[in-house]
Amino acid sequence: MNTPLDLAEFLAPGVSADEVPELAALTAARPLVDAFITLFRGTEAEVLMRLLVLREIGRDTDAPRWSPEALRARFTYLDPVKLETVLKRLRDNALLSFAADGHYHLSDIGRNAVAALAMLLRFSEEEEDVELGFLTAQLAGLQAVGGLTQEALGHLLGKLNELTWHFEEAIASGSEFHIVAARRRLSANEKWLARGTEILRKLLADPEVPFEVAQVAQRIGLAQSRLARADASFQRALNKIEAQRVTLGASGISSSDVSAWLRTLDAAALAAFADDAFALVPEIPLLAGGHELLDRAEAVLSEDVRAQEIDAALPPADATEIGAAPETEDLALLQHFAARLGQLSQPARLAEVVVGGGFAPAAYRLSLLALLADGDLIDASAGPAEGPVGEFMRLPLDVLFGDTLETVDADEIALISSGRVAPRGSAPAADNRSPAPLPQEIR
Incomplete structure (x- = not known):
């Protein structure tokens, strides 16, 4: 059940929520927003328990309806009182529906939330970026149903620009480890870049695509072209580092190997290398009496001494030896x-x-x-x-x-x-x- 929104404290004085068109799409999706608020409000343990119960209820597709007794038998590892609290929270916020026959089942909003969460969890198990794979899969689905929008394409464009910035920073750092990690990240996402190219090719081949959508698609193509050239930039940077790598004698161990080994040590082990490497020099107080200071003062204040110190005249030229024979080669x-x-x-x-x-x-x-x-x-x-x-x-x-x-x-x-x-x-x-x-x- 939606509660009245009090946005006045977030808006500037004299501005109402109706005057901000960007809020219209969010306020129109209040049920979906409330569903995610229900799932992710509270402590981390409470959020995990709600997600656990909601996913398990939606997992059994052959028997989508659960009786209270079946749920208690399914979640025997949970405290019965805590389980009832979770079920009531999900039911009160329209994530679970309680039918007239006394059985629980997922609501439409609850199933959509579980499906979105399952896709995110699937991508997080792989090496590639969760965002790039998820966004590309979303675009493929929207294109299949004819619902591809400028906003959905904009999310992919932002992710590609972020990857480009990250790779440029790795090259500019001059660190072999940063460059290798960035190159591994690029290789892990090559399949999503290839699928994104297929989506763009089909999209731009459609003569009825809106101009705004086509414009964003062309910018995505340019961003993907920059990423395609990043691998060559990585190789050039690694070649420069290879030319500067130092091999320690005939051991076969290079400076990169030493650096990689040092990265495996913790701060305490690194600090131990500095033991006995630095010597503390005690500060010796100035030991000078009045006579010593007076002698120094007289030398500084004396005009003769000062004249000698500032005398910058060149010494007289030496006469060149006449008849000096030039050096000849010993034959x-x-x-x-x-x-x-x-x-x-x-x-x-x-x-x-x-x-x-x-x-x-x-x-x-x-x-x-x-x-x-x-x-x-x-x-x-x-x-x-x-x-x-x-x-x-x-x-x-x-x-x-x-x-x-x-x-x-x-x-x-x-x-x-x-x-x-x-x-x-x-x-x-x-x-x-x-x-x-x-x-x-x-x-």
Whole structure:
């Protein structure tokens, strides 16, 4: 039974409820609103008991009418007095009907409330958002009966915009865990996004759809397009995080693994890590007498001391040394190697010519031999005409590099390319020679 509404204390002075058109739809649905008020008013335990009794009464579809004795037998785990209180509350507020034969059954409003609650409970058992699945299912039902409204579409549009904002916030946070959770949430709702697209396709294909409804449907399509591109944005953000991930030595454990482990700890365990990590420094009082303070005051107030402190003059310039020779490159190793090669009278193995003094000198000699190997392929005018390098490149020697490796195992060298160095004319033709190797061929 509806009671008079007293809305004056909620409205601004001089405004009546009849002047607010937004209240018209709610006041017209007073019976349905009263039904939900009955279900959800009171303590949490009272609400759960009302929902329990109402759902169990509506669950038996073969025998929708219940006698008081059958209800007491069905709810033997409830206190009989509390059960009677719940039944009376539901009956007085038109959620239960009491027939002339003395049997209980659900009213139309009560069955609608139970059906809406069952749908919400069904969606809450899955991973996807309850709101998105529920709203999409509502739109599908309204479309099937031809009752799709602008308000129903607006609820779906608001939910899609909320998801878009949530995903953008996750990407902007730069947190791998937030991004992964948002991506999982998007994947869990992909089927509802696909079904929403089917509803919109059918809706926009109808030539008789109202303009206001079609306008909201187009905005929903744009929102779904933004969500479809969110997965690529998630992947780009994760790629950036992957490039910055640090692996702890050769353990295979990354900074993300450490962060994930720290998230499993409680506040007390995290605070324990700070034990002995900070040292308390006691505050030492100022220990200074009058004489010390007076000495400091005289130094500060003295004009000579202040003049020295503010003197910013540059020091006098130093005279530049005359005749200082510029630094030159040390080519002693090259000259010594050129002298050795100049005394070569018969072919010699590459290892005999290169090895000596360790890995670095041997690699240097091998790189120099590459100049001799390519000497006939390079224009003579392109190289240095004078100096040790030019003299080295003009040595009458041929260098042949092979395709295999020789074992050395001495002087910091394990393997070296096979080959030989011979006075010009005794080695094979230049066009049969292999390209000059790099020093890395010494191993």
